[in-house]
Amino acid sequence: GLGIIKIPVHVNVLYSNSSQNVSDNQIQAQIDVLNTDFRNNNSNISMLPSGSTFVNDVTDTEIEFLFNASSDITRKSTSISAWSTNDDMKKSSRGGIDPTSPNTTLNIWICNISGGILGYAQFPGGPSSTDGVVILYSSLPGGSASPYNEGRTATHEVGHYLNLRHIWGDGRCRQDDFVADTPSAGGANYGCPSYPSVSCKTADMTMNYMDYTNDSCMYMFTDGQRNRMRALLATGQR
């Protein structure tokens, strides 16, 4: 196998005021959350119900993120106070910041996004000029977007970037996310559902990073998700 896979990260910060200009320390805390979650070192894994079958599915993806705050951050002051999901933040020609080495590096844009959107990602196979993930500045650990302020928007979006779908497959119970060990679900879950929370035949995996629950209530990827992400990385894409 590939062993531990290490993905270099470059962070792009666009700000129109000082709260959007998140600190190096806050960015480092975000990268730390990514590494903790992808290596299954997150402390809230203790919430996993011990009697649940999900105990057998939780995994260490063995994917890590390489980042040095002194060299891997680009900042840009702008008069644009909120960005939409049209990728303008990724284009210097539109007032944004062009990605750094997108064929080898995960680019993360941190900015204000309009419309109550926490973040979005480009799936594998898209243009390299817009490759990466966009994160709402206030979703970083310690940000103001409670209950989505523990850095798990980035975990979720990087899951998409590495080819993961929402666990409900963006459809009803019969729509697949192409991962066998994530149970079918009838739709997104929110808040902090107690286990078992059943929308189709068996309990939903509401605590999966690819659901829509509160940051404090999501804590796992599965073996199947690990395999899907690593299969992508094995192709040399990303």
Ligand code: ARG
């Ligand atoms: N709605 C966004 C998406 O689908 C992000 C959801 C993040 N959820 C969270 N608990 N932080 O990509």
Ligand code: ZN
């Ligand atoms: Zn999503």
Ligand code: CA
């Ligand atoms: Ca599934």
